[in-house]
Amino acid sequence: MEPRPAAPGPCPGDSRVAEAAAAASPLHPAEARVEPGRRAPSVAAVLPAGGSGERMGVPTPKQFCPILERPLISYTLQALERVCWIKDIVVAVTGENMEAMKGIIQKYKHQRISLVEAGVTRHRSIFNGLRALAEDQPNSKLSKPEVVIIHDAVRPFVEEDVLFKVVTAAKEYGAAGAVRPLVSTVISPSADGHLDHSLERARHRASEMPQAFLFDVIYEAYQQCSDYDLEFGTECLQLALKYGHVNAKLVEGSPDLWKVTYKRDLYAAESIIKERISQHICIIMDTKEDENHVGHHLEEILKNELNHVEVTSGALCPAGRDLKQIILEQCYNYVCVNVMSSDFEETQRLLNMLEESNLSILYPVVVISVYFLDYKSVHFDQKVENLMQIREYAKEVRKRNILLCGLLIYYPQDEQKLQASLREGATIITTLIKERNSGLVGQLLIA
Numbered sequence: 001m002e003p004r005p006a007a008p009g010p011c012p013g014d015s016r017v018a019e020a021a022a023a024a025s026p027l028h029p030a031e032a033r034v035e036p037g038r039r040a041p042s043v044a045a046v047l048p049a050g051g052s053g054e055r056m057g058v059p060t061p062k063q064f065c066p067i068l069e070r071p072l073i074s075y076t077l078q079a080l081e082r083v084c085w086i087k088d089i090v091v092a093v094t095g096e097n098m099e100a101m102k103g104i105i106q107k108y109k110h111q112r113i114s115l116v117e118a119g120v121t122r123h124r125s126i127f128n129g130l131r132a133l134a135e136d137q138p139n140s141k142l143s144k145p146e147v148v149i150i151h152d153a154v155r156p157f158v159e160e161d162v163l164f165k166v167v168t169a170a171k172e173y174g175a176a177g178a179v180r181p182l183v184s185t186v187i188s189p190s191a192d193g194h195l196d197h198s199l200e201r202a203r204h205r206a207s208e209m210p211q212a213f214l215f216d217v218i219y220e221a222y223q224q225c226s227d228y229d230l231e232f233g234t235e236c237l238q239l240a241l242k243y244g245h246v247n248a249k250l251v252e253g254s255p256d257l258w259k260v261t262y263k264r265d266l267y268a269a270e271s272i273i274k275e276r277i278s279q280h281i282c283i284i285m286d287t288k289e290d291e292n293h294v295g296h297h298l299e300e301i302l303k304n305e306l307n308h309v310e311v312t313s314g315a316l317c318p319a320g321r322d323l324k325q326i327i328l329e330q331c332y333n334y335v336c337v338n339v340m341s342s343d344f345e346e347t348q349r350l351l352n353m354l355e356e357s358n359l360s361i362l363y364p365v366v367v368i369s370v371y372f373l374d375y376k377s378v379h380f381d382q383k384v385e386n387l388m389q390i391r392e393y394a395k396e397v398r399k400r401n402i403l404l405c406g407l408l409i410y411y412p413q414d415e416q417k418l419q420a421s422l423r424e425g426a427t428i429i430t431t432l433i434k435e436r437n438s439g440l441v442g443q444l445l446i447a
């Protein structure tokens, strides 16, 4: 039996995140059924990424199109790397994109990735990936897995549970694939372009990814495959049936398994990613301040507007280690409330911690530096002049994918006006976090 799958590579944020992910990972699929004394079979993945993305309608092949300035394929690799029991990930890319792919692997610190040359069709690319895993390849550092996952590189939203299900089912039935209910009804046209008949939608399913196979089943199917199937086929499950006489187990998948095909899919993927990383917000505030301080009022309003808001006392005081834990848990949104100081000491400390953590390698981190302007004690122009330094800070940290901007809130004001300013400030903060618009970097917004 093959050795157990390799442990996950270090996550860009911190090795403890990888350990936490591995600990959180459900049992290796086969362990769920393996009798004592037998070892879990090994699992590898093949990602076809050699297409040109014609339907996307842009020069860049869609797997390399950016989402939040990171190539789409990197999100799919990240999703598979989170699964500790996938020991190897083989990606098929064209020769002309090989160097670009190596650069992506290096920049985003992807692990367990091997590259092979893509073919002129998706099936040929997959076949090349399988060949790289088969033991009969000279000088290959890869070993043949018992189960192989096949997953399109342009399906970034794949979760461990569906991978677990298809691999477990493939181990039992020889093949398995994720399916989804049909959105549109499928019709069959007559030769002269009229409706011949329509299929009963409820009795049919859309074939999605991931799919999984006993390696020998799918590898032998590809070896027997006709040139016609290699050229025009679109369904790996069909190859297992036609050449391996294996009826794949169908696994109901989640709505997120869709494939990025058209430009609208890229916009949809970006909005899903933005929504996911804007959920957790950390407010850094000197909590020694009395409860009635205006910063706490802002905190209360933000907690009403957003789901997961937590407050830490920041980097400067002994409890600053909380902030390290929050960064380790991959929070991507920070509201730094500089209560009295108009300089950037607290914000600068946060920025330094973020840069040391490498957190912003995978996703842009939003930092909003909030200042309460007590205009009775400080002249507006003097304060604003001082705060305009934020532009320089922002330009510097932008290079590390940290989006910094400032927010000025007047106080004290009569209670009604102050509440209005705070609500406006909370709306600005929420919008900056949800939109992640790099065009506002370095701006000092006034609520």
Ligand SMILES: Nc1ccn([C@@H]2O[C@H](COP(=O)(O)OP(=O)(O)OP(=O)(O)O)[C@@H](O)[C@H]2O)c(=O)n1
Binding pocket: 047, 048, 049, 050, 051, 052, 053, 054, 055, 056, 062, 063, 092, 118, 119, 120, 121, 122, 123, 125, 126, 152, 153, 154, 259, 260, 261
């Ligand atoms: N010769 C090919 C063609 C496609 N693919 C990959 O197969 C997956 C799904 O195919 P599809 O969505 O059709 O991608 P493209 O062929 O690039 O898209 P289009 O048909 O619009 O050109 C993609 O990850 C694509 O990169 C591949 O590895 N090798």
Ligand SMILES: O=P(O)(O)OC[C@@H](O)[C@@H](O)[C@@H](O)CO
Binding pocket: 122, 152, 207, 208, 209, 234, 235, 236, 237, 259
């Ligand atoms: O046909 P395309 O190349 O767009 O995409 C391939 C899809 O057919 C495939 O990913 C699923 O249908 C499952 O096989």
